[in-house]
Amino acid sequence: xxxxxxxxxxxxxxxxxxxxxxxxxxxxxxxxxxxxxxxxxxxxxxxxxxxxxxxxxxxxxxxxxxxxxxxxxxxxxxxxxxxxxxxxxxxxxxxxxxxxxxxxxxxxxxxxxxxxxxxxxxxxxxxxxxxxxxxxxxxxxxxxxxxxxxxxxxxxxxxxxxxxxxxxxxxxxxxxxxxxxxxxxxxxxxxxxxxxxxxxxxxxxxxxxxxxxxxxxxxxxxxxxxxxxxxxxxxxxxxxxxxxxxxxxxxxxxxxxxxxxxxxxxxxxxxxxxxxxxxxxxxxxxxxxxxxxxxxxxxxxxxxxxxxxxxxxxx
Numbered sequence: 001x002x003x004x005x006x007x008x009x010x011x012x013x014x015x016x017x018x019x020x021x022x023x024x025x026x027x028x029x030x031x032x033x034x035x036x037x038x039x040x041x042x043x044x045x046x047x048x049x050x051x052x053x054x055x056x057x058x059x060x061x062x063x064x065x066x067x068x069x070x071x072x073x074x075x076x077x078x079x080x081x082x083x084x085x086x087x088x089x090x091x092x093x094x095x096x097x098x099x100x101x102x103x104x105x106x107x108x109x110x111x112x113x114x115x116x117x118x119x120x121x122x123x124x125x126x127x128x129x130x131x132x133x134x135x136x137x138x139x140x141x142x143x144x145x146x147x148x149x150x151x152x153x154x155x156x157x158x159x160x161x162x163x164x165x166x167x168x169x170x171x172x173x174x175x176x177x178x179x180x181x182x183x184x185x186x187x188x189x190x191x192x193x194x195x196x197x198x199x200x201x202x203x204x205x206x207x208x209x210x211x212x213x214x215x216x217x218x219x220x221x222x223x224x225x226x227x228x229x230x231x232x233x234x235x236x237x238x239x240x241x242x243x244x245x246x247x248x249x250x251x252x253x254x255x256x257x258x259x260x261x262x263x264x265x266x267x268x269x270x271x272x273x274x275x276x277x278x279x280x281x282x283x284x285x286x287x288x289x290x291x292x293x294x295x296x297x298x299x300x301x302x303x304x305x306x307x308x309x310x311x312x313x314x315x
Contacts, residue, residue, distance in 0.1 A: 042242050043307040047231045049285070051223040051243055051304040053296055055216020056288065057188050062087060062213035065181050067205045070197055075213075077195045081186040087213055088197060090182040099175045106168035113165055116158035123151045190217040193298055218298055223255065225285045225304045226267055232283040234308035235260075241287055243302040245295075253294055255287035255304070 041048065068090035075087050127147045130139050194214035197203055203212055223243055227235055238257050245251040261284035285306070289296065296302075 041305045043240070043305060045308060046305040047227055047234050047308045049225040049227045049282075049304050049306065051225040051287075051302045053221050053223050053289070053298050053300045053302060055190065055193070055218050055298055056220060056222045057190060057217045058222075059193065059298065060187065060190070060215045061207075061211035062184060062187075062215055063208070064090065064184050064203050064205060064212065066090060066178060068182060068203060070199050070201050070203050073195070073197070073199055075192050075195065077192055079192045080190070081192065081215070082189050083186055085186045087184045087186055087192075087215075088203075089184070090203060092179055092182055095175055095179050095182065099172065099179065102168060102171045102175055106165065106172060109161065109164040109168045112161040113158065116154065116161040120151065120154035120158050123147065123154045127151050184213075186215060188215070188217060190215045193218075216298065220292065221289045221296060221298060222258065223287050223289060223302060223304065225287060225306070226282040227285055227306070228267075229264055229281045229283060231308070232264070235283065235285060235306055236308070239307050241304060241306040243287070243289070243304045246301050246303060251294060251296070253289045253291050253296065253302075256290050258286040258288050260285055 070088055071091045072089040073087075074085070074089070075081060081087070127144075127150075130144050130147050133139055192213060193216055194211065196210050196214075197212040225241075237260070241255040241257070243253045243255055245253075264281050264283050267280050267282040287304070
């Protein structure tokens with residue numbers, strides 16, 4: 001008897017579970033509330049865009065012309081530097097040894113010039129004495145020609161010795177230039193935003209995925225705003241713009257128009273992936289943050305509103 005009612009009971013329970021699942025699944029899930037309320041547009045009509053805070057020189061990725069192992073670091077994150085200040089130095093032992101060898105070669109070349117000059121003076125004196133003999137029978141024509149040729153050979157040796165001096169000096173200048181190059185210096189006044197190289201690490205040449213040092217002038221900060229290409233026609237130069245810091249809409253900054261980037265570029269969604277997804281194309285507008293002392297840092301995102309008309313009348 002139990003088996004007779006077991007299967008129908010299980011079927012009823014399964015049907016009831018399926019109905020309950022469908023009912024629960026059909027309920028509308030309320031949208032998640034944002035952690036922070038978004039900023040409200042401050043203008044009656046405006047264009048909104050996402051802005052990235054950056055240095056007014058743009059963020060400069062510092063590299064090195066010569067690869068090598070870092071021996072000294074002269075700055076730290078947050079350090080203020082002037083153009084020409086040293087940032088870091090590569091190991092210079094091989095170049096110093098090369099410089100010593102080339103300086104010795106220059107000393108030898110200078111000595112060779114002195115010897116060549118003395119030899120030329122001696123041969124010139126012998127030729128002068130030979131040509132001063134009035135009795136042509138006292139010296140043969142062959143001997144006189146031999147002395148003339150000896151003077152010409154001595155002149156050529158002196159010229160070669162002088163060329164060796166010039167070459168040795170050029171090699172020393174090359175080594176001294178390389179010694180100066182291994183000290184990487186700041187190209188502009190600015191602030192160290194990132195420091196990703198340490199003593200003992202190898203510094204490669206060329207473009208690296210992570211800059212060795214990121215440098216920029218942050219007084220004042222700039223903000224690069226992506227404006228959708230569909231709204232680009234509405235943005236005009238010298239129009240008011242306000243930026244709100246993400247995470248705290250109470251922190252706002254008035255913006256001063258600097259320039260348009262004249263080339264419309266693909267927009268990249270800031271997903272954090274190594275390969276970003278291209279959504280659309282955007283016009284990049286550069287503004288300067290007028291206020292100072294705000295807790296705003298390079299690399300932060302801000303919500304930017306640019307006052308703009310709904311339509312532009314053509315004439």
